[in-house]
Amino acid sequence: xxxxxxxxxxxxxxxxxxxxxxxxxxxxxxxxxxxxxxxxxxxxxxxxxxxxxxxxxxxxxxxxxxxxxxxxxxxxxxxxxxxxxxxxxxxxxxxxxxxxxxxxxxxxxxxxxxxxxxxxxxxxxxxxxxxxxxxxxxxxxxxxxxxxxxxxxxxxxxxxxxxxxxxxxxxxxxxxxxxxxxxxxxxxxxxxxxxxxxxxxxxxxxxxxxxxxxxxxxxxxxxxxxxxxxxxxxxxxxxxxxxxxxxxxxxxxxxxxxxxxxxxxxxxxxxxxxxxxxxxxxxxxxxxxxxxxxxxxxxxxxxxxxxxxxxxxxxxxxxxxxxxxxxxxxxxxxxxxxxxxxxxxxxxxxxxxxxxxxxxxxxxxxxxxxxxxxxxxxxxxxxxxxxxxxxxxxxxxxxxxxxxxxxxxxxxxxxxxxxxxxxxxxxxxxxxxxxxxxxxxxxxxxxxxx
Numbered sequence: 001x002x003x004x005x006x007x008x009x010x011x012x013x014x015x016x017x018x019x020x021x022x023x024x025x026x027x028x029x030x031x032x033x034x035x036x037x038x039x040x041x042x043x044x045x046x047x048x049x050x051x052x053x054x055x056x057x058x059x060x061x062x063x064x065x066x067x068x069x070x071x072x073x074x075x076x077x078x079x080x081x082x083x084x085x086x087x088x089x090x091x092x093x094x095x096x097x098x099x100x101x102x103x104x105x106x107x108x109x110x111x112x113x114x115x116x117x118x119x120x121x122x123x124x125x126x127x128x129x130x131x132x133x134x135x136x137x138x139x140x141x142x143x144x145x146x147x148x149x150x151x152x153x154x155x156x157x158x159x160x161x162x163x164x165x166x167x168x169x170x171x172x173x174x175x176x177x178x179x180x181x182x183x184x185x186x187x188x189x190x191x192x193x194x195x196x197x198x199x200x201x202x203x204x205x206x207x208x209x210x211x212x213x214x215x216x217x218x219x220x221x222x223x224x225x226x227x228x229x230x231x232x233x234x235x236x237x238x239x240x241x242x243x244x245x246x247x248x249x250x251x252x253x254x255x256x257x258x259x260x261x262x263x264x265x266x267x268x269x270x271x272x273x274x275x276x277x278x279x280x281x282x283x284x285x286x287x288x289x290x291x292x293x294x295x296x297x298x299x300x301x302x303x304x305x306x307x308x309x310x311x312x313x314x315x316x317x318x319x320x321x322x323x324x325x326x327x328x329x330x331x332x333x334x335x336x337x338x339x340x341x342x343x344x345x346x347x348x349x350x351x352x353x354x355x356x357x358x359x360x361x362x363x364x365x366x367x368x369x370x371x372x373x374x375x376x377x378x379x380x381x382x383x384x385x386x387x388x389x390x391x392x393x394x395x396x397x398x399x400x401x402x403x404x405x406x407x408x409x410x411x412x413x414x415x416x417x418x419x420x421x422x423x424x425x426x427x428x429x430x431x432x433x434x435x436x437x438x439x440x441x442x443x444x445x446x447x448x449x450x
Contacts, residue, residue: 048166048175050224051159052182054119057216058126059186059300060193064205064212067191067293068198070278075202076138082404087139088275091146092396098150100389104243107385110158111234114226115165118158123217125152127210134206164369165227172369176362177311181304188300195293246383247390256371256380258437260387263364265430266328267388269335269423271395276403276419277338283407284416285344298348302355311362320363321434321441327360328431335424339417357427367441399423 073084110118125148132145163175194205250260281287281295315323334354341347372380399419406415 048163048178050220051162052178054123054216054220054224055159055179055182056186057212057219058123059183060190060212064190064194064197064209067195067278067289067296068202068205070282070292071198071289072202076142082407085276085279085400085404087142088279089396089400091143092271092275092400093393094143095146095150095153096389096392096396098147099153100243100386100393102151102153103385103389104246106158107161108236110161110228112236114228114233115158115162116220116224116226119220119224120217122152122158123213123220125149127213127217130206130210130213134203134210160365162227172366174312174315174362176365177307177359180307180311180358180361181309183300183303183307185304186300188297188304191293191296191300193293195290198289198293243386243389246386249380249383250387253371255437255440256368258433259364259368259371260384262324262328262430262433263368263384264387264391265426265433266331266360266364267391268395268398269331269426269430271392272335272399272419272423275396275399279403280338280416280420281344281347285347287344291344295344295348295351298351299355302352303358306355306358307362310356311359314359315363315366319442320366321438324360324363324367325431325434325438327357327363328427328434330354331357331360332424332427332431335420335427339420339424341417 070084070088073087074080076084076087106118106121129145129149129152132141132148136142136145159179160176163172163179167175193208197204197208250257278287278292278296281292285291287295311323314326318326330353334350334357337350337353338347341350368380368384399422402419402422403416405411406418408414
């Protein structure tokens with residue numbers, strides 16, 4: 001469980017429903033790194049530290065909500081787990097639809113006004129979204145809060161752009177991995193605290209999350225240095241903010257198309273987490289909010305260890321291409337173990353394996369940025385982000401429908417792990433696609449070095 005964005009991610013864990021790109025940074029930095037920008041090392045370092053803290057606090061606010069939202073929705077539906085799953089699917093669809101529309105717009109705006117304003121808009125917008133959720137008496141205000149969340153969801157992707165602005169190609173993968181560790185750190189503390197607060201009152205975590213987002217925005221308003229110099233900014237143009245046109249751009253380069261297809265399969269598979277994972281634990285293992293929070297905290301800890309301590313060494317040892325293939329395979333294995341774990345102890349033991357999938361995110365992001373020159377990076381990142389948003393629209397609806405079908409009263413025996421099994425299969429397909437392109441990707445890297 002992420003990147004957004006900075007992704008997912010598991011790198012994109014729960015980003016679809018709750019308004020972040022978790023997934024480790026959803027590798028869909030939607031904005032353009034300025035081609036001629038030179039940032040002094042000290043300034044770049046201090047800026048990265050702030051972005052790291054921003055992502056950590058952002059994920060902490062998100063993690064507070066995750067353990068209690070399923071019970072929150074069950075309470076609204078009179079205890080109907082299947083109906084709660086359908087509601088999560090609807091929320092996920094509209095969140096992703098708004099992201100699909102707004103991501104290219106936010107990216108084009110950040111090329112004109114800079115990265116800092118977009119980060120601030122996202123933080124304050126998420127604070128308002130959480131307040132709407134906390135006060136929501138029913139479905140429609142909850143839906144409005146998810147629509148707002150999707151429209152302003154740009155923290156992870158803009159952080160990716162900040163790194164792309166300030167880091168050379170040689171160190172980007174390591175920095176993307178460190179941002180993934182920030183996601184994990186926030187998710188260690190957030191779910192455990194959220195589960196405790198939810199035991200007091202199911203709405204309390206939403207108020208706390210709103211407060212954290214507000215404080216984070218105020219902190220950024222005062223402390224964050226802009227990475228995009230005025231002379232490197234570009235005027236906003238609607239044709240560059242068109243999600244359909246940006247997706248068509250991907251077909252012009254077969255290697256970019258193949259990497260984007262891998263990303264799309266992974267993003268689709270990762271949608272199983274926000275849409276069904278906690279409900280799966282409630283249904284199959286009888287979890288309460290506190291156990292769900294501790295489980296997600298374990299996932300966050302494992303993810304942080306992988307992103308902070310393993311991504312860089314693994315890429316240095318076996319290269320980006322082999323890291324991509326290995327991460328995809330381990331992700332498929334981890335999802336499969338989740339799906340068929342006979343008890344929660346086996347599931348908990350599978351968390352480190354599934355978390356190792358996080359190594360693929362930095363690898364695929366770095367490989368994508370290598371396929372094109374700096375003058376078209378913004379267009380590339382916006383297109384990849386639009387594809388991710390499209391998969392996020394479909395994924396929650398598919399996985400929640402499968403989960404609801406698999407546990408229906410007429411199903412004997414029930415098959416609660418079916419949705420996770422489909423996710424594992426998608427990652428196996430992605431592994432095969434990566435393996436077929438491995439030789440060409442390695443050849444490109446070798447020629448670039450020469």
